[in-house]
Amino acid sequence: MATTLPLYQVDSEMQSCIENCMDCASVCTNTLTTYCLKVGGHHAGMSHVQLMMDCATICQTCTNFMLRGSGFHSRICGLCAEICDRCAADCEKFSDDSQMLACAAACRRCAESCRSMAMAMA
16 A cells, blocks of 8 residues: 655745746746847846756746755755845846846846745745
């Protein structure tokens, strides 16, 4: 007879954070690869590209930690919020560019969710 393990339960706040992280990772990756690198110039500057890649990567990592119920997820969420805030601020420097402002908005939503998750577990 097989034993079934209890499923890890994700509450609505965490589910929202997971969705915001997945959205941010997707938007940053897509904006970087299909827009910034094609536009070039400041959009493709090394520090901007690295920051967008860092943001997408930490968002995916944060999602993974939450999905598997890691005890470290709140600490990862805190770091994710910090990186998302920096990415948003960097994208907002392109204030006349709607594509970059949409990316910044996704980063801000993710940062807010992650900050909330980090503080809830503090």
